[in-house]
Amino acid sequence: MAKTKHYRHRNGAMYLMLAPYLLLLFFFGLLPAIMGVLEVPKPSMTNANGGWDAFAIVVQDFRFMPAFKHVLGFMAIFVPLMIIFVIGMALMLDIKPSPWKKWLRMAYIVPASISGAVAVLVWYVILQPTLSPIKPILRFFGITEASQIWQTENLVYILVGMAFFAIAGNWILIQYGSLQSISSEILEAARVDGCSVFQLAIRIKLPLISKYIIYMSVLVFAGGLQIFVEPQLLNSGVYQGIANSWSFDQLSYNLAFTSGDFGGASALSILLLIPSLLGALLVIYRTDMFEGAQGHIKKKEIEVQAI
Amino acid sequence: MKRKYSVMAVATAAVVGGAMVAPMAAQAAIPSITIWVDAPRLPGAKLYAQIMKGKVNVKVELHGQADLLAKVQLFNRVKKGWPDVVFGPPNDVAVLKNPLINNALNLDKLLTPAEVKNFGNGNSWCKSSTGTYCVKNDLAQTVLWYDTKLFKEFGYTVPKTMEEFAAIGADIAKNRPGYSLGAVGDQGFYASFLWPSQCPLNQEKSATRVVINTASPKCTRVAKLLQPLVNSGVLDKRSYFDAGYIKDVGQAGKIVANIGPSWWGEFVLRPAGTFAIPAGRIATAPMPIWAGEKVNYSGEWGGGIYTVSPHSKYPRQALDFAIFMVSDKRNLVTVKNPDGSFGAPTFPAYTPGNALWKAKVSKDTYYASNPFPAMLAQSTKIFPGEKPVRYDSNGAWGAAFAPEILKNGDIQKAVDAYGAYVSNLAQQLGYEVTKS
Numbered sequence: 001m002a003k004t005k006h007y008r009h010r011n012g013a014m015y016l017m018l019a020p021y022l023l024l025l026f027f028f029g030l031l032p033a034i035m036g037v038l039e040v041p042k043p044s045m046t047n048a049n050g051g052w053d054a055f056a057i058v059v060q061d062f063r064f065m066p067a068f069k070h071v072l073g074f075m076a077i078f079v080p081l082m083i084i085f086v087i088g089m090a091l092m093l094d095i096k097p098s099p100w101k102k103w104l105r106m107a108y109i110v111p112a113s114i115s116g117a118v119a120v121l122v123w124y125v126i127l128q129p130t131l132s133p134i135k136p137i138l139r140f141f142g143i144t145e146a147s148q149i150w151q152t153e154n155l156v157y158i159l160v161g162m163a164f165f166a167i168a169g170n171w172i173l174i175q176y177g178s179l180q181s182i183s184s185e186i187l188e189a190a191r192v193d194g195c196s197v198f199q200l201a202i203r204i205k206l207p208l209i210s211k212y213i214i215y216m217s218v219l220v221f222a223g224g225l226q227i228f229v230e231p232q233l234l235n236s237g238v239y240q241g242i243a244n245s246w247s248f249d250q251l252s253y254n255l256a257f258t259s260g261d262f263g264g265a266s267a268l269s270i271l272l273l274i275p276s277l278l279g280a281l282l283v284i285y286r287t288d289m290f291e292g293a294q295g296h297i298k299k300k301e302i303e304v305q306a307i
Numbered sequence: 308m309k310r311k312y313s314v315m316a317v318a319t320a321a322v323v324g325g326a327m328v329a330p331m332a333a334q335a336a337i338p339s340i341t342i343w344v345d346a347p348r349l350p351g352a353k354l355y356a357q358i359m360k361g362k363v364n365v366k367v368e369l370h371g372q373a374d375l376l377a378k379v380q381l382f383n384r385v386k387k388g389w390p391d392v393v394f395g396p397p398n399d400v401a402v403l404k405n406p407l408i409n410n411a412l413n414l415d416k417l418l419t420p421a422e423v424k425n426f427g428n429g430n431s432w433c434k435s436s437t438g439t440y441c442v443k444n445d446l447a448q449t450v451l452w453y454d455t456k457l458f459k460e461f462g463y464t465v466p467k468t469m470e471e472f473a474a475i476g477a478d479i480a481k482n483r484p485g486y487s488l489g490a491v492g493d494q495g496f497y498a499s500f501l502w503p504s505q506c507p508l509n510q511e512k513s514a515t516r517v518v519i520n521t522a523s524p525k526c527t528r529v530a531k532l533l534q535p536l537v538n539s540g541v542l543d544k545r546s547y548f549d550a551g552y553i554k555d556v557g558q559a560g561k562i563v564a565n566i567g568p569s570w571w572g573e574f575v576l577r578p579a580g581t582f583a584i585p586a587g588r589i590a591t592a593p594m595p596i597w598a599g600e601k602v603n604y605s606g607e608w609g610g611g612i613y614t615v616s617p618h619s620k621y622p623r624q625a626l627d628f629a630i631f632m633v634s635d636k637r638n639l640v641t642v643k644n645p646d647g648s649f650g651a652p653t654f655p656a657y658t659p660g661n662a663l664w665k666a667k668v669s670k671d672t673y674y675a676s677n678p679f680p681a682m683l684a685q686s687t688k689i690f691p692g693e694k695p696v697r698y699d700s701n702g703a704w705g706a707a708f709a710p711e712i713l714k715n716g717d718i719q720k721a722v723d724a725y726g727a728y729v730s731n732l733a734q735q736l737g738y739e740v741t742k743s
Contacts, residue, residue: 045407045697046735062731130551146551147492147544152710236373238548240493241705257377258699259736260407 033273039266046261054263055271058255061264063245070246073156075224078163082220086168087213090175091201105176108169115166120233123162150239155231155246162230167223171216178212179205211287218279225275228253248272338621339364340391342628345372347574347652348394348444348611350645351638355631363624372396372611379403379410389616392625394444394632397610400433401511401695404440412617413438417626425634428687429656432695433612440614442629445570445653447610448685449499451592452571453564454584455675457486461563465592469504472564472595473532479563480539487556488536489565490543492712494704495608499566500529501722502606502693504597507743509729511694517733520742521719521726528597530719537716544716546709547575557582566594568608569682573652577673580646586673591681594688604690610656633657640667654682698732 043050047057058064093104114122125131127149129138143149149158182205190204206213231243232250245251248268256265340363344352349369356365368390375393382388389410395403403411415438418426426442433441451472453465461483466472472488479486489499501508506526510518520526536542545552556562557575562582567575572591576584596603613629615622632638633655640650640663655661669677707728711721730740 045405045737048737061735062728124550128550130554145545146549147713151714153714235705236371238546238550239705239709240546241702241707242710244702244706257380258702260380260402260405262380 033270036266036269040263040270042263044261044263045259046255047263050263054267058264058267058271061251061255063251063254064268067245067248067251070156071225071227071248074159074163074227074247075221077156078160078224079217079220081160081164082168082171083213083217085164086171086175086216087206089168089172090179091205093172093176094179094205095197095201105173108172110169111165112167112169116229117233119162119166120230120237123158124234124237127158150242152242152246155234155243158234159227159230163224163227167220171220175209175212175216178209182208214287215283218283221279222276225272337362337364338624339366340619340621340625340628341366341368342625343368343370343375343390343393345370345394345611347644348632350642351632351651352628354637354642355628358631358637363621363627365628375399375410375614376402379408383408383410389618391619391621392613392615392628394611394613396701397432397443397607397612398695398700400441400612400614401697403614404435405697410614410616410618411440412615412619412622413440414442414615414626415439417615417622418442422630425658426656427658429658431691432610441612442626442633443656444611444613444629444633445609445651446656446686446689447498447568447570447607447653448605448682448689449503449566449568449594449608450571450605450678450681450685451564451594452567452576453590453592454560454562454588455590456588457560457563463563466564466595469532469595469597472566473536475563476533476536476539476541479541480536483563486541486561486563487543487565488541488563489567490545490547490549490552490556491533491537491718492544492709493546493548494701495547495567496708496712497704498568498606498608500533500606501526502690503566503594503604504529505604505690505692506722507692508726509694509696509700510692511696511738512741515737515739517696517738517740518743519726519730519733519740521722522742526722527719530717530722534718537712537718544713548581553581557584560584568610569654569686570609570652572674572678573648573668578646578648587675589673589678590675591678593681593684602688603685605685605688606693607689609653611653630657634660634663636663639663654686696733697736697738698729700729703728703732 040054041051044054047054089108093101126134127138128146129135129144129149130146132138138144186204186208187200190200195204226249227247228249231246232253235241235243235246235250243250245254249272252265252268252272255261255268342352342355342365344367346369349367352365352367356367359365370393372395375390375395376399379389400411402408404413414433418439423430429446430439430443432443433439451465457463458465461478463475463478464471466475476488479488489495497508504525506529507518507520507523508526512518533542537544543552543556547553547557562584565571572589575581576589594603594605613626613632615625615629619625632651634657638651639655639660642651643649650667651664655664665679665683668674669679703725708721708725711724712718715721733740
């Protein structure tokens with residue numbers, strides 16, 4: 001009896017601590033998703049009779065395939081580049097303690113502070129051959145006119161550049177943090193066993209932070225899939241329309257706010273939810289990301305039993 | 308604290324008293340309206356709010372031109388928040404009057420006969436078979452802008468036909484490299500060439516049918532005549548507002564002539580931030596005519612509109628604001644703009660207002676000669692076939708035409724890309740697309 005009461009008490013505290021998260025999850029996660037699903041079959045300008053064929057209509061939209069290609073191309077470069085570069089930098093940052101490190105860490109953060117609207121402006125100036133601070137480099141590649149830059153097919157690379165510099169710095173520091181969590185005993189043992197710096201990084205550190213890498217991959221993937229701000233701002237700049245409905249999120253936005261098709265916009269949003277959700281499930285069930293503490297306890301129990 | 312309570316008590320008493328003595332309450336009810344304008348219209352709108360103090364409570368909000376279409380759908384959902392009167396791009400009227408959106412009041416009953424007369428044909432864009440759904444702020448009819456200094460230096464005469472225009476282009480390419488007859492990488496190409504040539508692109512024939520036919524001879528002749536000029540760079544592939552074009556061509560004083568809207572002089576050629584052409588050089592001429600035509604039509608680039616919301620409690624007061632903007636000297640001539648200029652940069656669509664603007668522009672020594680007569684002549688010659696449509700016909704210039712012209716510099720291909728893009732949009736929004 002006393003035991004159940006004790007448990008109930010503990011559960012109460014747990015739910016109390018969870019409450020803010022659950023509230024946010026409900027209002028900004030579940031509720032919008034449910035509203036989105038309910039919105040899909042409503043009649044709109046493009047789906048006059050309403051119904052669930054809103055999904056079919058949105059997939060057949062003439063802007064859907066181009067957006068799919070754009071986003072796919074973007075992700076194919078952005079995600080691997082992010083992972084390799086970030087992990088590489090974090091590992092290098094972790095090699096040796098040095099007084100330079102805190103300045104280096106700050107240097108990584110600086111580009112990350114230039115994001116969204118500001119990043120678009122900065123990149124516009126950098127890539128504009130008449131204004132650019134890197135004119136010689138542009139000229140070396142034969143770029144003397146803005147028309148060579150601002151073409152829809154170049155946007156993939158330009159947007160990768162923007163997104164990469166906007167978030168790479170933060171992730172380098174996060175992964176550097178995850179490297180700090182590796183117990184120094186393990187590293188010491190490896191060194192004693194004759195591990196080179198390179199072997200230490202590849203054989204010891206990488207496997208130990210693999211779950212964080214997968215975690216990052218999923219977040220970078222989901223973030224990339226939902227790219228919106230940069231192309232949308234580019235689209236309303238000098239080259240108006242250059243990135244019109246370039247990404248899925250933009251297409252969804254355009255469906256809702258220029259075609260008044262909330263059903264189609266919701267349908268597309270729900271379609272976008274699926275890969276991100278799969279990614280999240282992958283992290284939860286296929287990695288031990290969220291069982292750290294329990295895992296340790298189990299291992300200890302086993303050790304104790306063994307003794 | 309005590310004071311606060313007493314104020315509340317008085318207020319409560321006033322509310323209760325007001326309810327009992329109904330006639331007294333009427334004087335307290337000052338109409339209030341919310342207006343949305345973009346940056347160029349802001350000084351005039353703020354001035355209006357000041358002028359109306361005590362008579363109408365005017366709340367002025369600064370919004371991008373595209374804001375209303377995006378937000379109105381949300382206002383419709385929550386059933387509140389609609390601004391009373393909004394300045395917007397001309398094509399919006401087709402979307403706003405659509406029953407699904409329903410945010411453009413039919414102004415037929417609200418406009419006085421005098422106002423209808425003063426707008427005259429200038430407001431035909433806003434009219435459909437069912438009513439008048441907006442009033443025009445300005446006309447953006449295209450005219451030929453030219454640099455008298457360069458014309459004299461190079462020995463050119465003002466082109467009367469498009470062939471003469473193209474001949475000047477050929478001569479520039481051969482003898483004056485680096486000089487320009489304008490840029491084609493934006494919506495300006497539509498207003499300057501395709502629309503005046505009567506190329507059928509957004510010709511709404513009914514609520515369910517639109518004509519889009521880029522293979523029409525009226526379209527192909529544009530590509531045929533101008534392609535050599537694009538090839539030689541005399542017509543620049545970039546946008547007029549590309550930083551490179553502004554610096555290398557505009558500010559370098561290398562635009563010999565270009566076809567541009569009536570606001571081109573005040574808004575682009577003159578300001579220090581854009582082309583900054585020195586005083587005494589710029590003049591206008593009527594549109595060159597296309598071969599075989601009887602009328603030298605203009606197109607329109609912009610030419611904003613005011614729409615009044617059917618949800619407005621004070622529609623007449625809302626309309627009054629629009630009338631002020633197009634008729635009152637304080638907005639058209641004297642209001643000070645942030646860049647130091649005065650008055651509205653655009654050609655008013657309202658006869659009395661237009662007379663005021665004419666007086667201002669005609670005596671302006673910035674121009675080499677009075678730019679007004681050519682504008683006036685073209686104001687009645689905007690080709691009426693192109694119509695407001697329910698899809699974003701303007702945005703599609705950037706989405707489909709400009710990328711194609713930038714990439715390959717092929718006019719016909721770029722026009723075809725535009726045609727394909729808007730055909731798709733049109734069908735999605737319930738239009739049947741036909742070739743004629």
